[in-house]
Amino acid sequence: MFQMKSVEMVHWDFWQRLTVPLDAQIVTIIGPNGSGKTTLLDAMRTLLAIKCSGKRDYKRYVRNNKEPFAYLRGVVDNPRRPSGGLYPTPFFPIVADAVTLLCRIKKQGGDWVRHYAILDGDVPLEQAEGQAQWMGVQEYRRRLEMAGLTPAVAEVLALEQGDTDKLTEYSPRQLLDLVFQVFGDKDVLDNYQRARDEQRATELELESLSRQEEALQTRVETMKTRANRYLEWRQLQTGIARLRDEALPVLAYLDAKSALGNVWKNYRGNFHTLNQAQGEHADTLQLVAKLKAAEVAADASRKAAETARVGAQEAFMAAKGEHAGVAGQLKERDRLQALASKEYGADAAQLADKLAALRGEAEQLKDGLRELKKQRQDSSQHLEALEIGRGRAPEDVRQFKAALDEAGIGHLMLSDIVEVLDPNWQAAVEALLRGYRHVVLLERESDRREAWRIGEKLRYRHFVVPERSSPPRANAGSLMEVVRFSADAPEWLYRQLNSVSRVDGAEQGADVSGDWITRDGYFRERRGARHIGVPAHEFAFGEAARQSRLLAVREALKALNTRILADEERLVAATREAAGLAEYLGGMDAIRQLDSRAEEFAALETRKQGLESEIARLGAALGLVSAEKEAADQRYSDARLAHDRVCQREQDSLAAFRQKQQEVEQARRQVRRLLSELREWAERLPDAALAADNVAALESEFDTAADAKHQLNYLEERLQSGDWEQDEAVLALKDKLVEDLTGLDRERQRRQSEVDRSRELTDEARAAYMGKLRATVRVYGQNVKRLGELAGIQVEVELPQLSNDDTALAQAGLVLRFNFDQKGLMGMNDGEASGGQQVMKSLILLIGLMMDESNPSGFVFIDEPFAHLDIFNIDRVAGFLKATEAQYLITTPNTHNINIFAPSELTLATRKKRPGEQWAPPILQTRRRVDGGEPA
Incomplete structure (x- = not known):
């Protein structure tokens, strides 16, 4: 690695332009706090493209001087490596002894931007600007890394002020990674790891390829299914065509030929039955006509008897009236005789009171007679209505019927269409249908909206029914059996009558499941049993009901007539007695009246007896x-009931006749249809279709044409309901996908073989490289032990177990223990060492990284290494630094002991910027003299 010779700064922080020499092994930078010691180190860090200390960056320094540009120029040595090799110098192809590193910082687009250059030799700044080939930060860092400034060393050079002992905080794993980074093994391991990552990526691709193969396999299976569905669809088409065009015509012809004979036989039998039903119906019609004539004759006899009864009653009442008049006149005689037998001179006041009482009684009798006569008139009108076949309805019913008539809505009352066939069950029917006697049946269902509107307006309390249907067949033993409907009625009424059974008494009803009713109206339903009978005079359904009401009205009319006659007699008597009292009080003589009227009274007596x-x-x-x-009425009722029963028989016989007629007509149509089908099948069939062998084969496969038709329908239903594939291209597509699947499987197997081979080669290469890693760790362990000996510290190194295994490599770590002053071994950061001992540990760890025989020297920034040391340890550290070959740039405040200058060959003194001045003063420098008197 290279060492620093000098650094020049232009517009760096508050230095305008300053050149600082660094050509010594140990350079001490001293100055008060804030005088620029760290600023000088950050200038060298920026020149080397590493991060500044703390939260600072290069932009902070170039902004302070308000200039638009700044330059940093450093001169470093370019020593030849002892081993020579492909790159004999750190900055090869530059082989000069000195290399100029240049950093230009200027504003560009509103922000500060760095550019770097590396020049051959010691080039002044004025010349360097013209010669420089500027490069970006990443390219520049790559060039410095080739010169020995690895990222690990850069990280050490970026240690903050007072953090010299940071290396002791590294874990064994982090320290081992740092050793591998500094000695270049980390890149090789990273390359191996990248190879493994690429292998894993390839394995993922193979997994993806396998998933594609599985998906393609699924598609192949799907396409095979589609192809099978297509083949099955084609088979169904063929089977349907054979059944429709070959089998079904032949079998249908044979079945039609066989069925024609059976249908013709049935047709002849039905035709014979039709003639019998027609004769029975004709006989029933004759009986109906006969009974109708008997009913008409009975009605005429009934009317004649009624006329005779009315004449006899009128004659009887006339005689009764005349007798009452004669008896009243004779009562006057009796009164006069009673007065004549008394002595005159009675109290006149008492007679006057009696006269007033008689007159009051007469007025009360007159009022009562008027009311009774009004009732008799109403009863007579009711009797006339009943005699002509009509009953009197309640007022609300009459109003509703009148409103329907006014609206033109045709309707019937339920009571008008119900007839009880058996008089013994009249009371039971009346009891069950009592609540429905005023139900209104509409003749047209389309009138229901208007009828319901009128019912809502008049608040009609009974049902208004638009839906009507024909009577169904009566269940045996039900109440429906004894009821006949002259018109259609609601279906719910039929169901109710059909659901109620007729029983003779409650004891027999206890054995019957369901609803039942007795003759007199004891009714059992799902809620229990109770009596719901209706009095005979309130009957409302059928002729028996009309006769019962007629009898009740006649009895009531007879009672009214008797009561009216009695009250009239009392009125006449009271009136006469009052008149007699009035005459007596007027002074009339009773004896004289008797004498004068003796003949009159005698004649009246004779007339009374007659x-x-x-x-x-x-x-x-x-x-x-x-x-x-009464006998005539009974005969008429019997004749009418007999006629009604025969009418029911006539309807049943007519229904049977029409049923047979429909069956004959249906058989006739069936014969015609079969003849037509037989001719049609015969025309469609080829001559060979009816060959004996073909017919025998079809009959052995299918029982009948219906069986073939069923099979055809089954196949057509399968064809209709199934999800068929109808494109023949699916067969080719299936073959194509099968071919693609085979090719994809071959490709996957080939790539799997390549991956397996690559993994094998990588594992073998990394296993071979394990020796180089172990050698690196041993060299570093020897370095720190030798440095420990120089510092008088025993260092024990526990080498990691390195093996060709990812887990073992990931967990491997370098463990170091230190023994200061023979006090026992301690770890790197276990809390037992003092601050000075931590500094010594870090320096040993740091300098050990620089002791590379293939790349000797190098430089180190140590920011305030003596911050935690006493005088003895300062000398100890100083002696240790002097004993090594690296270049050290050390900062220290000027408050420390002068012993800190003992190892320094070059001392730089920084000074604070004076108030009011734009630029800071230059840095002072002092060199140590050697023994000859010349500076070093």
Whole structure:
């Protein structure tokens, strides 16, 4: 390595231009704090392109003098290496004894920029500017590294002020790396490591190649699957074509020929059954007409009996009225006789009170009669409505029906279309359908919006149903069996009637699962059983309901007539008695009236007896005609029920006839279709298709044409639903991918062989280099031991176990122990050494790096090495430095003992810049004289 001869600074910090000699082994730089000692060292560090001390950098120094440029020029020696070799001098191809290092710093683009140059010989600054071939920092560092200034040495030269003992803080591993860096082995190890990294990168590439091969293998498998799907698709196409064009026509022709005979036989049987059903329906129609005539005759007889009953009742009531009048007149006679038998002179006030009471009673009777007559009129109107087949609906129902009629919405009431076929179950049907008697059925479903709007407006509380359907077949034993509908009804009503079973009593119902009902309306559902029966006069469904209401209304009308007659008689009596009291009070003579009206009263008595005989006769006649009327009503009801039952039979026979008619028509169409298919298959089939051997082969493979059709549908369904490959190019693509996979596998195997061979060669080369590393460590250990002997310190070196293994190399370290003053061995940084001992350790470690027989000398910056030393140790360190061959540039404050100058051959004294002056004063220099009196 080279040594420093001089350094020249232009516009460096506060020095305008200054040249400092450095041509001595030990150069001591002394000065007060802040006088520029570290500044001078940082100038040399910047000249050598290494970092400045602390947080400083070169820009800080060139900014202080306010000049736009600065120069640093250093002269170093260029000694010949004892070993010669390819590079005989550090700065080869420069072979001169001196080399000029030049650094130019100037502003460029608003920032400070460095450029470096290396010149042959000691070139002055004025000439160097013109001769320099400027280079960048990295290129310049590379040139200095070739001259011996390795990055490790540069790191040591950059130690901060007072950090001379930093080397003692290195771990064994860090110290071993530093030794390898200084002696050049680190680069070789790094090259080996880079080779290993490249091998690992290649292995990663091989892994990537393997993944590509796996991905390609997956693609190959996928493509094989696609190719198989294509082959399967082509096979399906072939099978479908064979079934559709060969097998199915032949088998269909044979099946059609066989089926035609069976269908023709069924057609003849159905046609015969149709004729029988037609005859049965005709007989039923005749019976319906006969029973209808019987119903009409019974209705005429019923009306005639009613007319006779009304005439007899009117005659009976007329006789009763006349008898009541005669009896009333005779009551006047009885009253007069009662007055005549009394003595006159009674209290007039009492008679007046009695007269007032009688008149009040008469007024109450008149009011009651008016109300009763109004009720009789309503009952008579209700009776007339029932007799002509209509009942009286509640007011809200009448209003809603009127609103629907006004809107033109056709409708029916549910009670109008339900007829109970069995009178014994009339009460059960009425009980179950009681809540539905006012349900409104719309004739057109399209009217539902308007009908619902009217129902919402009038708040109609019953269902308005637009959906209707035909009655289904009644379940055996259900309530639906005894009900007939004259029009379509809601489907939910059919389900409810079909779900309720008829039982004779609760005991029998306990054995029935599901809903059931008794004759009188004891009903069991999912919630339990209860009685829901309806009184007979409230029946609402069918003819039996109408008859029950007719009977109830007639009984009520008869009771009203009896009550009205009784109240009229009481009114007449009260009126007459009041008139008699009035006459008595007016002074009329009762005895005189009896005498004057004796003949009248006698005639009235005779007439009364005759009327009583007439009433008895008319009452007997009325009873007879009423019985006849009831008998006529019963006959009419029976005739109507019989007619209804036969109508149901007629509908059933008609449905059976139409069903058979449809079956015959369907069979006829089937015969025609089979004939057409047979002709079509015969035209499509070639002559050879019906050959015996071909037919036998097809029949052995397929049972029927349906089997072939099923197989065809199965294949077509597979073809439709499957994800098929239909491009024939997949076969070529599969072969191409298989070929690519084979080539990729060959390439991977070839590269794997190369990697294995490269790894083997690298391992062998590094194993061979292990000897060089061990020699380097031994040389360094000998250096520090020899330096320790010079310093009077025992140094023990524990050499690392170096082997050709990554883990062993990564964990290897250089362990050094020191023995000061025979006090025992201590480590590098174990806390047992004093500050001066730490300095001695660092100097031994540092100088040991410079003791390279192939690259001797070199220089070292030591910033304040005597900071922690006493006088004895200062002399000890000084003697140690003098005993070595390296060049030392040492800084020290001027407050230390003068012993610090003992080893110094050249002393440089820095001074502070005076206040008010722009530039700092120049550096003073002192040289030690040799024994001859000349300076060294």
